[in-house]
Amino acid sequence: MVGTPQDIKEITIAFDVMGSDHGPEEVVRGAAQLSLEAPHIHALLVGDRDAIDGVLAETKHRAERISVQHASEFIAMDEKPGEALARKKNASVGVAAQLVADGEAHALVSAGNTGACVLACARSFQLIPGVRRAALAAVYPTRGTRGEKEDPFSLILDVGATVEATAEDLVTFAVMGSAYARIISRNERPKVALLSNGVEPQKGPPRVVEAHARLSTMPGVNFVGNVEGVDIPKGTVDVIVTDGFMGNVCLKMLEGVHDTVVELAQYAYKEKLRWRAGLAMLSSGIQRIKDITDWEQYGGAPVLGFDRIFIKAHGRSKARAITNAGKVAAKAVAHQLGTAIQEGLPR
Template sequence: MVGTQPQPVTIAFDVMGTDHGPAEVVRGAAMLSLESPHIHTLLVGDRTLIDDALAETKHNGERISVQHAADFIGMDEKPGEALARKPNASVAVAARLVAEGEAQALVSAGNTGAGVLACARHFQLIPGVRRAALATVYPTRSVRGAKGDPFSLILDVGATVEATADDLVTFAVMGSAYARIISQNERPKVALLSNGIEPQKGPPRVVEAHARLSEMKDIHFIGNVEGIDIPKGTADVIVTDGFVGNVCLKMLEGVHDTVVELAQYAYKESLRWRAGLAMLSSGIQRIKDITDWNQYGGAPILGFDKIFIKAHGRSKSWAIANAGKVAAKVVSNNLGAAIREGLKK
């Protein structure tokens, strides 16, 4: 409703373990404290490093608090072993604070596996959810006006390696609920990733999930899609298991990196290519803007009773702030209730 003030929300930020160090996370929280009066940030990490960063950053001290955590988990550490050795690592402390009600959501740009495992140890699965799903947002060539933004969601991309038909149906419900809230898409198109568009294509779990989703009136299920449909934006939510989803995610990242490298090579090797790229510069910038993960901040772990937004490890302050805004939006719109309602139906 126009004029309605967002409800106050506290977001716990795992400050440690990112590629750019704690200062970038602190700066992102400082931005939120100045721009988003309804968001209170709880910074979890080395208090000395956090205080030093805050001293150098303009912020509203009334909207920021600090919880000391002496340890952190690095990007190259094995999650299970690291959490066992460091039970008071920043991501574990932050997850515990959220579970205890000190904050309503967790944002981390650190070790993904450690974040998921910390949540699994401190959060509860929503009734009806057997396995949580790591979702990721990816750019498509869909027209922005058609669904509110140029992004779509794919899940799972790594949390549940082997998914049953039950899991796939649950992922569809959770992904649809998230797309409605974040993309403001009242009726997101949901599809199963398979090796053909026919209902009988794919392994038995995909065929069974297809039959069940086809009967669900509250899910806008459009059937199967193939890998070629992912960047086209054929579906707003694409459902698969964690193994296939992770392969797709790495492929999409690889294609982007390859295109960038080819453009750089062409620019260096040929004056003609250099002139052509110059003429296309505005279009290239538009593509960069659309595919820039800084805009959407992070990706959700869906299925827990609390919210976890995983920001990119290379996130700087702007991306961190956007991840916080996404987390606050999910909390304000009560994603958990939307998922529970969808599973009941």
């Protein structure tokens, strides 16, 4: 049994090793690198023991900071989450979530099937008192730190866990996102905004208008009003709040823009010399678009609202992203993110 956040000297992170796009190799390598870089973190690798041991045998690591829990099954990306979890009782993500719920680890990191991950957490974890629904957040770099925080990352939530959010849910998301930004980005007063089709308070559907009115009266949240989609990559605010449907559309759009620009750049570079010159002038802008969706930098996205920490790494994550996801999870545990969220909720 692991210690409570107040007295722990070593934080244990459970890694769902199976189910990512790259199989167990990158997850194990990321955890191995974490064992070399973070002496206060212990990695509990959950998945096929033979596969894990095979990768560890070829990867430099600190053996005393890594342990293995065998799980004979995993959930693939194309499987239906509910059916797969019901059928596969020993699926790695389910086993890992239960280990965290039982106190064998402080937090969970997975790069597997998002729906299965969220559902496994919902079945094993409890919602923080006062939270009706959990929210999946996406972390992305912005133009600059504005001198207020240690890193240039911003947050948008929800991006898929709660498709239809009420005004109450949006207010809760704002509180959770604000707490996460304070702890992870070390931003004492993160700017929080609602995503809408205009900056005026009356813009948007009724739930957004109502959430705007409620957030405007909450002293614990630095609410600055509404923002539009164009503000997301600009970094106008630190936390953008929306429902899961709209948030997921925005996230996929950003990823699509990046992929399209990279493909066009590769094509243009091969075609004509003058196009290469033009690309050289646009290189900083292209890099900027790449940075917006470079999950390798910040590891993954938190699922906020549960009484345990869960970081969802991108399915295509390589070792560096997994290492960073482990560090973010440990930071959230050490600074008691769940307690910070509960204290910020309206009474």
